[in-house]
Amino acid sequence: MTSISQFLRQYLLxxxxxxxxxxxxxxxxxxxxxxELLRASAGxxxxxxxxxGTVAAAVYTLLQALLPDSTFTPLVAAALSTVATVLLTGGFHEDGLADVADGLGGSYQRERALxxxxxxxxxxxxxxxxxLVLLCKTALLALLGTVEGTPVAGDASPFDGWYVCAALWIGHVVSRGLPLLMIRLLPHVGDTASSKSKPLADQISLASLLVAFSWCFSALALAxxxxxxxxxxxxxxxxxxALLWMLRFFTRRLQGFTGDCLGATQQVCEIAFYLGLAVSL
Structure with a gap:
C-alpha cells in the first residue's frame, strides 16, 4: 500500500x-x-x-450574512457556530470535560475519581x-467577532468577520494538536479493558507527533x-x-490521564487560544 493511501486511511479513521x-x-x-491503525491515526x-474549524467558520460567515446588523449579531453567530461544532463532533470532547469535572470535583481520592x-x-x-466552558467560548468568539468592525447601523461595508473565522479555524486545529503531547508525557490510567481510547492513549510515536504538528504548522501558516x-x-x-497546567493538574490528581482528560484538555486549550488572541489585541 502506498504512503498516500496509508495517509488517507489514517485520516479517514x-x-x-x-x-x-x-x-x-x-x-x-x-x-x-x-x-495499530487507530493508534497511527492520532497524528x-x-x-x-x-x-x-471549517464548518464553524462557514456557519459563522453565513449567519453574519443573513442576520440583521446589530451589536448582538457576533454573539448569535458565535453561539450557533459553537452549536454546529458540537453537533458535528457529537459533543465528544465536551463529554470528556464533563466526566473529568465530575470525577475530580466529586472526590479527592484518585481511585474514586476514576x-x-x-x-x-x-x-x-x-x-x-x-x-462555563460553552459560555466562555461563545463570549470570546463574540468579542473576536467585533475586532474587524462588525457592520453597524449606517455602515454599508461588506462582511468583515474574517478575523473570527480565521480564529475559529486555527483554534480547532491547534487545540487538537497540543493534547497529543499528554499521550507522550503521561501514562494512561483509564480502564484498559473497556476504554475506547486505549489504542490511542497507549502510546504515540514521534512520527505521529511529526504528522500532527505538520498539520498545525501548515494551518498556522495559512492563518x-x-x-x-x-x-x-x-x-x-x-x-x-493551558496544556502545561492540565499536565500538572492530572499528574497531581491522577498520576496520569484518561481519554476523558484528552477531551477536557482540548476544550481548555481551545478557550485559552481564543483568550490569547483577545488579550493580544
Missing amino acids: AVQFFTRIPITGRLADWVGYSP HFPGVGVVV DIMKDSRVGAFGAMALV SLALDAMNLLVACSFAGL
Missing part, C-alpha cells in the same frame, strides 16, 4: 472516530480498522480540527463545567494570511500554558 461524519459502505471497508487529530469518570451520567460539577503573526504567537502561548 480519525474523522470517523472523532466526528459524526458517516464513513460507511465500501469506503469504510477500504479504511478498515485495527488498534491526524489536528486534521480533524481542519474539518470542524470510578466517577466512568459514569456516563452528568453530575453537578460536570454540568457547571459545560455551562497568518488573516491574523497577525504576533497575535498568533500569543494565542499559541496561551494554549501551551
